[in-house]
Amino acid sequence: MAIKNLLLKFESSIKIFLHEVDFFDFDSEAKFDFVIAENVVPFQIEPSEFLLKLINFVRPGGLLIFNCVDGVSMLSESLRRILCRKLNLIDSNLTASAERIADFFSADLDQLPGMSRKKTDWAIDQMIHPFGGRLISISESLDSLMNFARYLGSSPSFYTDWRWYKDPSFLNEEQNQPVIDSFTSLQHNLIDNRETSVARFITENNTLNEISSKVFELSKVNTWDHALAQQLDIYCKAILQNLSKEQILTRQALNGFCTFLETSDGKDLTAFRNWWGRSMQYVSVVRI
Numbered sequence: 001m002a003i004k005n006l007l008l009k010f011e012s013s014i015k016i017f018l019h020e021v022d023f024f025d026f027d028s029e030a031k032f033d034f035v036i037a038e039n040v041v042p043f044q045i046e047p048s049e050f051l052l053k054l055i056n057f058v059r060p061g062g063l064l065i066f067n068c069v070d071g072v073s074m075l076s077e078s079l080r081r082i083l084c085r086k087l088n089l090i091d092s093n094l095t096a097s098a099e100r101i102a103d104f105f106s107a108d109l110d111q112l113p114g115m116s117r118k119k120t121d122w123a124i125d126q127m128i129h130p131f132g133g134r135l136i137s138i139s140e141s142l143d144s145l146m147n148f149a150r151y152l153g154s155s156p157s158f159y160t161d162w163r164w165y166k167d168p169s170f171l172n173e174e175q176n177q178p179v180i181d182s183f184t185s186l187q188h189n190l191i192d193n194r195e196t197s198v199a200r201f202i203t204e205n206n207t208l209n210e211i212s213s214k215v216f217e218l219s220k221v222n223t224w225d226h227a228l229a230q231q232l233d234i235y236c237k238a239i240l241q242n243l244s245k246e247q248i249l250t251r252q253a254l255n256g257f258c259t260f261l262e263t264s265d266g267k268d269l270t271a272f273r274n275w276w277g278r279s280m281q282y283v284s285v286v287r288i
Contacts, residue, residue: 024053031059039280042069047136048144055148058287064149065284070137071213072205073190075239076277077126078212079257080105081219082232084127086261090222098123108273131220135213138183138283142176149285151179156278158186188244190278192253197246208242211235229261250275 007016019026035058044050051066058064071078084090089104090097102109102119105127109119117125142151151159159182185199188208215235221228236258243251253275260268 023050028057030057031062032057033059033062035062035064037064037066039067041066041141042136042280043131043133044136045133047134048140051136051141051144052148055145055285055287058149060287062287063152063284064287065282066141068136068138068141068281068283069279070135070140070187070190071209071211071216072137072187073277073279073281074135074216075191075212076253076275077279078216078219079272080108081127082215082224082228085222085224086229088224090128094124094128095120097128101127105273108276111274112276131216135216137187137209138281139180139187141283142180142183142285145285146176149287150175152284152286154284155282158183158189188247190281191243192247192250193276193278194249194274195247197244200244204242208239211238211242215239233258233261 004018007018010016035054037054041047041050041054054066055064083104084101087104089100098120101123105123106119109115109122115122138154159179161178163178181202182199184202184205187205188200189196191208191212215232218228218232218235236254240251240254240258243254249271252271254272256268256271260266260272
């Protein structure tokens with residue numbers, strides 16, 4: 001009903017159709033110039049299958065715009081979700097839980113100049129909301145769409161194509177592959193919006209994403225116990241070992257987080273409170 005009421009504000013200038021149906025059951029003979037899927041691909045049970053369903057509604061030459069979130073970009077918020085469990089900030093009272101979380105992370109959220117949501121809304125969306133599905137990276141999404149769409153652009157932008165038009169690879173069927181390789185070599189830059197560093201070995205970033213994705217899976221657990229704390233400590237130390245030497249601020253933040261897990265002294269979170277990843281990325285592709 002809230003969606004209907006919002007859309008009615010624009011119905012005088014735009015013809016709007018709202019279909020109340022499971023997306024996988026939805027079908028249409030029409031093909032569209034633009035298909036926009038904001039905030040719906042990550043956290044699906046099978047996000048790649050969701051993307052393949054979406055691209056079917058795009059006409060050749062049309063655009064699909066969607067979001068990606070991966071373990072690396074989500075790490076700082078995954079750790080905040082875990083803190084909510086450790087500190088018992090969440091209970092059956094949604095409003096009270098959101099207020100406790102917003103209060104505890106108020107200083108953190110003040111570090112985001114582009115913050116548009118109420119702090120309590122952020123708490124519900126990112127800290128309390130149960131994430132049932134899994135994450136999807138730009139590289140995985142482009143690999144899934146390899147035979148159906150070509151990469152056009154993204155935010156943040158990370159890819160520069162230096163191929164000459166006379167280069168045979170310019171018309172290669174797998175034009176997404178150079179983009180995938182470029183993204184993966186730079187994926188570590190998603191971990192912290194305060195720092196950027198040069199490309200590094202793809203294997204290093206694959207390992208970073210694998211470990212960070214395991215932290216995300218821990219953040220789905222609604223309780224805090226010794227076994228979870230031990231596992232989290234192992235993952236955090238592995239991430240610290242993986243970080244580039246240029247990622248000084250990220251290292252300080254993660255060290256402070258690890259220390260807080262042992263001491264529960266709020267002062268140890270000082271560096272952590274300034275740390276936010278580039279959590280969500282926008283991607284546009286052209287249907288082929």
